[in-house]
Amino acid sequence: xxxxxxxxxxxxxxxxxxxxxxRVRNSGLLIRARKSVYRKxxxxxxxxxxxxxxxxxxxKEYEKMKKLGQKTY
Numbered sequence: 001x002x003x004x005x006x007x008x009x010x011x012x013x014x015x016x017x018x019x020x021x022x023r024v025r026n027s028g029l030l031i032r033a034r035k036s037v038y039r040k041x042x043x044x045x046x047x048x049x050x051x052x053x054x055x056x057x058x059x060k061e062y063e064k065m066k067k068l069g070q071k072t073y
Contacts, residue, residue: 003027 005020
């Protein structure tokens, strides 16, 4: 989606720039562009599975340390 702003008769460059920036802001182009730049990718099934296994191991280790009365930090 291209925005086009043409200089009106007897319009100075500052008001032209102001009009252009207002038009860009209202169009939602910047918001859409920022969303695509900072978009997070979804984790793959394998990564989710690995993370779940890691959490489970840590939980078991934590419980074992707690039973032995050792510090768990």
